[in-house]
Amino acid sequence: MLITKADGTTQQFDATKLERSLRRAGAKSEDVIQVLAEVEKSLTPGVKTHEIYERAFAVLRGRGGPTSARYTLRAAIQQLGPTGFPFEDFMARLFEYEGYKTLTRQNLQGQCALHEIDVVGYRGDKTFIGEVKFHKDPGYKSDLQTALYSYARYLDVLESKVCAEDICGINTLKIITNTKFTQAMLEYSLCKGIELHSWGFPHGDASLESLVEKYQMYPITILSSLSEHHKILLMQRSIVLCRDFIDKQQELRALKIPEKIIIAAAAEAEALFAQQIQ
Structure with a gap:
């Protein structure tokens, strides 16, 4: 059918x-x-x-x-909007679990222009700048245009450093989206050596959903016990992950979230971590 x-x-x-x-x-x-x-x-x-x-x-x-x-993990990630900043913060945290030190929304001076970079990350073997594309519409795909301007920006900042340490010279461009990429973008990125992360790409353990499951990076938007108002309130205060919700319950009370909702949502979050994938 x-x-x-x-x-x-x-x-x-x-x-x-x-x-x-x-x-x-x-x-x-x-x-x-x-x-x-x-x-x-x-x-x-x-x-x-x-x-x-x-x-x-x-x-x-x-x-x-x-x-x-x-x-409902994919739908929960779709809710990390509408500004896209929560998704940038989410990805920065994810890359920290990959061993990177990360920064978000950084201004880097290139040879020809000043650029705002969504996320940067550095560790011993790699320093990357990342273009993070959040789309509310699950059917929207990041296209070739995104790859072209991201690569032009990458070339302009290649001589810059994301921090003062010796390892902070830029050598990698990543483009990340919560949806998917067009075929033209995939082909161009493969040609130029751009690292891509999306829902279902690359195949294996580096796709967005695989990384999220590997590190149990469940966003608070997955919790059905929380209202939309509470989710937005939490994301505005950079509480994006379920583990943040569990660890920062004292802060939640200061936000005047009802105690019964905190208890229910915390139990829901703890159940996610307790369950083992079969």
Whole structure:
């Protein structure tokens, strides 16, 4: 049966993709079987992929446990907006787990112009500048234009340093998005040696979702116990991760978040970390 992807194109429904996403979220075998059966029973021609995943989430949530929250990880990352700054902070924290010291929203003087860089990171073997593209629309793809201007900026700041240490000379450009890249951008970036991170790319353990799962970088937007108002309030104070929520509960009380909501959300967050991926 043909279904409609986020970018408007159509493809045949592939139950194995749904099964992989369920297992990645830690769903038990009996849950996977039940969700697949319920989803396939409700399919209609042209149904949108987000509707399929919403149906899968509803079935998972009805079966209880933290798996349903982890299954909504992509949607939770989509909520790290609307300014994009929370996503920049999120990525900076992620790269810290990769061994980098990071800074966000830095002004670097190039040979010809002053540039604001979304995130920079440095460690013994590598120093990068990163262009972080946040898109609220899950069907929007970062395109060739992004790669072209990012690479021009990279060339202009190559002689600059991101800090005073000897290891701080720039040698790598990264482009990160919460959605996907166009094929033209992928080909250009491969040609120019640009490192890309997006949902599903590169294949293996360096894609956005793989890195998030590897380091358990669950954003607070994944917590259903929090209202949209509370999530925005927390992100405005750079509390972006579930582990921040657990560690900074005293600060949360100062924000006048009701105690029962703090307790419920903290329990929800702790359940995410306690569950092991099957």
